Amino acid sequence: MIKVCKNPSCGKNFQPGHYGRKQQVCGRQECLSWYRAHWRATRRPPRGMSDKEYQRALDAAKPDLCLYSLIVCARETGLRKGELLGLAWDDIMDGGDIKSVVEIRGQWQDGIGFKTLKTLTSRLGLFSRAARAALAAYRKDLLSSRRVAGVARIWPVSEAWAWGRWVAVQDSLGIQNPNTKSAYRFHDLRHMIGTELVLAGRIDLAKKMLGHKRLETTLIYGETSPEDALSDIEKIRGKNR
Numbered sequence: 001m002i003k004v005c006k007n008p009s010c011g012k013n014f015q016p017g018h019y020g021r022k023q024q025v026c027g028r029q030e031c032l033s034w035y036r037a038h039w040r041a042t043r044r045p046p047r048g049m050s051d052k053e054y055q056r057a058l059d060a061a062k063p064d065l066c067l068y069s070l071i072v073c074a075r076e077t078g079l080r081k082g083e084l085l086g087l088a089w090d091d092i093m094d095g096g097d098i099k100s101v102v103e104i105r106g107q108w109q110d111g112i113g114f115k116t117l118k119t120l121t122s123r124l125g126l127f128s129r130a131a132r133a134a135l136a137a138y139r140k141d142l143l144s145s146r147r148v149a150g151v152a153r154i155w156p157v158s159e160a161w162a163w164g165r166w167v168a169v170q171d172s173l174g175i176q177n178p179n180t181k182s183a184y185r186f187h188d189l190r191h192m193i194g195t196e197l198v199l200a201g202r203i204d205l206a207k208k209m210l211g212h213k214r215l216e217t218t219l220i221y222g223e224t225s226p227e228d229a230l231s232d233i234e235k236i237r238g239k240n241r
């Protein structure tokens, strides 16, 4: 396979090496640094699925309240899959009510089990009304068939199960991430809340919800293509004049 170097000031043919088909420039130092700068200027932020696709996927998942509540909580709280799967009913119940502010003490990892967070950073899960409603419906359904011990995990499933079921739901509906041409990952649900808040101008809230240590990480959610940046600037001016 022979490719053409994307660097406009080079344009030479090259044989892709280590990076295979993804390699966009020949291996020369100046072409590599051109690509890094180009990528930084034009990369697109993690967006997650559209609200419409999300709603369709949710409707399809609804018969399985375990999966359904897990998806809703992932999208609403921004917690990572492992952080959610590590939660026990005791963590989230306050008497008969579901807490809205939940302390995250660790995470679940397939093959390892529950692992307590090493650093004592205060990581909180903020459960919105939608997240609490989904959890309440799931709990009610569980209680109707059996008793639920407080120490039991809310979602007694593996990461692989959650991922596999999430992909299966999308496959049954023909939902695909246009960028990757495959199903959205579970992690993309986390991107939805980040995107929602950053685009609403609340980078501070997005950082809090996603538990980022560095603001730079959160800022990636606000990145736009040069064309979008220009049209955004025009919109801001239109409003102010």
Ligand SMILES: [Zn+2]
Pocket: 005, 006, 007, 010, 011, 012, 025, 026, 027, 028, 031
């Ligand atoms: Zn080149």
